Amino acid sequence: MAVQLDSLVQGEGSIVSRELFWRPDIYELELERIFAKSWAFLCHESQIPNKGDFFSTYIGEDSVLVVRQADGSIRAFLNVCRHRGMKISTADEGNVRSFTCTYHGWTFDLGGALVSVPNIEKSFNGRLRTEDWSLQPVSKLENYRGLIFGNFDPEAVSLKEYLGDMALYLDLLLDREGGTEVYGGVQKWRVQTNWKIPAENFVTDGMHLAPTHTAAVLALAPEEFDVTKVPGFGTSTYFTSTGHGGVVNDADAESQRRGLNAMLGPALAEYYYGLAERLRPKYGAMASYVHNIGSATIFPNFSWLAGRQTLRVWHPKGPQETEVWTWTLVNSECSEELKKQQRRTSVQTFGPSGIFEQDDAENWSQCTATMRGYVGRKLTMPYLAGQDNGDAKHPGKTLSAGNGGASEGAGRSFYRHWLQVMTSRGR
Amino acid sequence: MASTVQKDEALNAIKSGEVADNFRSAVENFYFEEADLLDQFRLRDWLALLTDDVIYRIPIRVNRTDRGRSVTEVSDTDMLLDEDKRGLTQRVVRLETGRAWAEEPRSRTRHLVTNVRVRSVVGGNELTVSSNFIAYRNRLEIEQDFYVGTREDVLRLDAGRFKIARRLVILDQTVLTAKNMTILF
Numbered sequence: 334m335a336v337q338l339d340s341l342v343q344g345e346g347s348i349v350s351r352e353l354f355w356r357p358d359i360y361e362l363e364l365e366r367i368f369a370k371s372w373a374f375l376c377h378e379s380q381i382p383n384k385g386d387f388f389s390t391y392i393g394e395d396s397v398l399v400v401r402q403a404d405g406s407i408r409a410f411l412n413v414c415r416h417r418g419m420k421i422s423t424a425d426e427g428n429v430r431s432f433t434c435t436y437h438g439w440t441f442d443l444g445g446a447l448v449s450v451p452n453i454e455k456s457f458n459g460r461l462r463t464e465d466w467s468l469q470p471v472s473k474l475e476n477y478r479g480l481i482f483g484n485f486d487p488e489a490v491s492l493k494e495y496l497g498d499m500a501l502y503l504d505l506l507l508d509r510e511g512g513t514e515v516y517g518g519v520q521k522w523r524v525q526t527n528w529k530i531p532a533e534n535f536v537t538d539g540m541h542l543a544p545t546h547t548a549a550v551l552a553l554a555p556e557e558f559d560v561t562k563v564p565g566f567g568t569s570t571y572f573t574s575t576g577h578g579g580v581v582n583d584a585d586a587e588s589q590r591r592g593l594n595a596m597l598g599p600a601l602a603e604y605y606y607g608l609a610e611r612l613r614p615k616y617g618a619m620a621s622y623v624h625n626i627g628s629a630t631i632f633p634n635f636s637w638l639a640g641r642q643t644l645r646v647w648h649p650k651g652p653q654e655t656e657v658w659t660w661t662l663v664n665s666e667c668s669e670e671l672k673k674q675q676r677r678t679s680v681q682t683f684g685p686s687g688i689f690e691q692d693d694a695e696n697w698s699q700c701t702a703t704m705r706g707y708v709g710r711k712l713t714m715p716y717l718a719g720q721d722n723g724d725a726k727h728p729g730k731t732l733s734a735g736n737g738g739a740s741e742g743a744g745r746s747f748y749r750h751w752l753q754v755m756t757s758r759g760r
Numbered sequence: 761m762a763s764t765v766q767k768d769e770a771l772n773a774i775k776s777g778e779v780a781d782n783f784r785s786a787v788e789n790f791y792f793e794e795a796d797l798l799d800q801f802r803l804r805d806w807l808a809l810l811t812d813d814v815i816y817r818i819p820i821r822v823n824r825t826d827r828g829r830s831v832t833e834v835s836d837t838d839m840l841l842d843e844d845k846r847g848l849t850q851r852v853v854r855l856e857t858g859r860a861w862a863e864e865p866r867s868r869t870r871h872l873v874t875n876v877r878v879r880s881v882v883g884g885n886e887l888t889v890s891s892n893f894i895a896y897r898n899r900l901e902i903e904q905d906f907y908v909g910t911r912e913d914v915l916r917l918d919a920g921r922f923k924i925a926r927r928l929v930i931l932d933q934t935v936l937t938a939k940n941m942t943i944l945f
């Protein structure tokens with residue numbers, strides 16, 4: 334039975350069926366129409382500095398190797414041997430001269446070309462042309478200020494065009510004197526939830542900050558911190574027409590400063606306030622984004638938190654399972670002490686042991702578990718917040734004001750775009 | 761408390777290098793008491809078992825290949841958890857708020873500690889000890905997680921009692937299969 338997608342997202346993204354988060358046939362279509370055709374964040378260039386360094390990741394459920402070449406360039410290909418489909422590398426990362434398949438010993442060079450096949454003359458008698466069996470490349474690869482993105486779709490628009498106005502927010506995350514680097518590895522863990530639930534949380538959900546995270550705020554806050562003014566009660570969202578967007582915190586400047594102080598410690602918080610001043614001539618009022626306690630998602634599944642500078646990918650692992658990968662991004666100009674502090678606070682607050690994210694994972698997995706029931710699965714969910722508030726409280730380009738409450742504007746945009754790509758890209 | 765050891769006895773044991781068998785049972789008793797506190801969520805009492813300068817870390821493990829050699833690396837910079845006493849206390853405060861949803865209602869946990877080995881004596885009043893553990897977490901209806909690994913501790917004798925001065929928890933997973941880590945090991 335063909336999937337009837339149109340009826341699942343209604344009212345310009347303001348009413349969404351819970352079937353989106355459960356049905357295996359929808360998930361299969363997502364692998365085809367979203368993940369095989371979208372730009373995906375693969376890794377940071379600092380993770381693979383030397384010739385032969387590689388990092389293993391996924392685009393959708395496709396295993397992908399990102400490899401530093403002899404000439405310093407970066408290439409990426411499917412981690413699938415062209416003979417019988419064994420993984421070319423089972424490591425998470427490492428350094429190699431070439432990739433030799435453990436099954437029948439075919440060897441591929443760093444660029445993915447098949448360079449040797451054991452006993453090739455006797456076995457194949459000229460019928461196997463090695464040039465026909467290179468590793469399948471990721472069709473397009475781009476480096477955006479140190480972040481490596483890949484896309485399997487040879488027809489895909491450029492990353493710049495794909496990002497559109499969202500590039501501004503990525504610039505505010507990455508435009509640093511001396512660049513940025515990943516500090517301290519990749520945390521990986523499984524959450525029993527559909528990938529869109531966390532992606533949506535980061536794109537639009539300011540509404541959950543106070544109710545979900547009160548315990549974490551209370552734990553971090555110094556005694557004098559006024560918990561009735563927990564940052565997050567007022568949030569707006571910004572978004573593009575292509576599903577990207579994020580949450581900006583509308584709390585007054587004083588509360589925000591105290592919030593960032595409690596989360597990052599005074600030294601690092603002050604660094605970000607200083608950084609904002611240095612970025613102000615170039616970015617104007619938007620420079621404050623670097624210390625705003627907000628979140629963002631680039632469609633479909635790459636998210637980050639400004640200030641806290643944790644990057645994450647919500648890897649889909651089936652309709653009800655997500656593998657979360659997080660990186661801590663540090664600014665190269667920072668002292669080793671500040672870098673350590675950035676990493677320490679990002680691990681303390683986010684990640685599997687993070688005092689904020691523990692509770693997110695609990696909510697997301699329970700939201701998914703309730704879709705097991707046939708009746709519960711047929712319900713719809715409202716994304717109505719902030720619909721009447723109008724725009725332009727923040728200086729970002731497209732936004733939906735929270736007006737002191739929360740806005741789900743970027744969520745509506747996320748699901749509008751989801752429907753658009755799911756119905757227009759086809760068979 | 762069973763983990764109390766006579767200071768002189770302990771110091772003599774350390775000095776004479778007899779840190780193995782009879783000393784191990786005191787360490788084991790200490791660990792069994794500690795596991796019990798964790799399982800009962802008596803976390804303030806657990807905090808009292810830590811020195812003020814405690815460092816508690818859980819590194820990320822990575823499947824690596826280096827020029828053909830495969831290793832599972834335990835990083836000394838990449839962490840799943842990296843706390844001092846203040847951070848650990850904040851975690852306890854968080855649970856005490858009654859609003860830490862990942863532990864409301866509380867999980868049922870069981871910490872099993874085995875393979876205790878006293879490795880060495882450091883500076884006259886510290887022991888390095890390794891132990892293995894399984895921490896089982898059962899939650900709500902049928903949710904269950906196993907956190908399995910090894911611990912490398914530095915135990916310091918403080919007024920005749922052990923306190924944990926360093927703990928390195930090495931889990932046996934590269935991808936955590938649990939949705940979060942709400943408990944400590």
Ligand code: FES
Pocket residue numbers: 414415416417418419434435436437438439
């Ligand atoms: S599957 Fe790789 S060589 Fe046969």
Ligand SMILES: [Fe+2]
Pocket residue numbers: 541542545546689690693
């Ligand atoms: Fe959250």
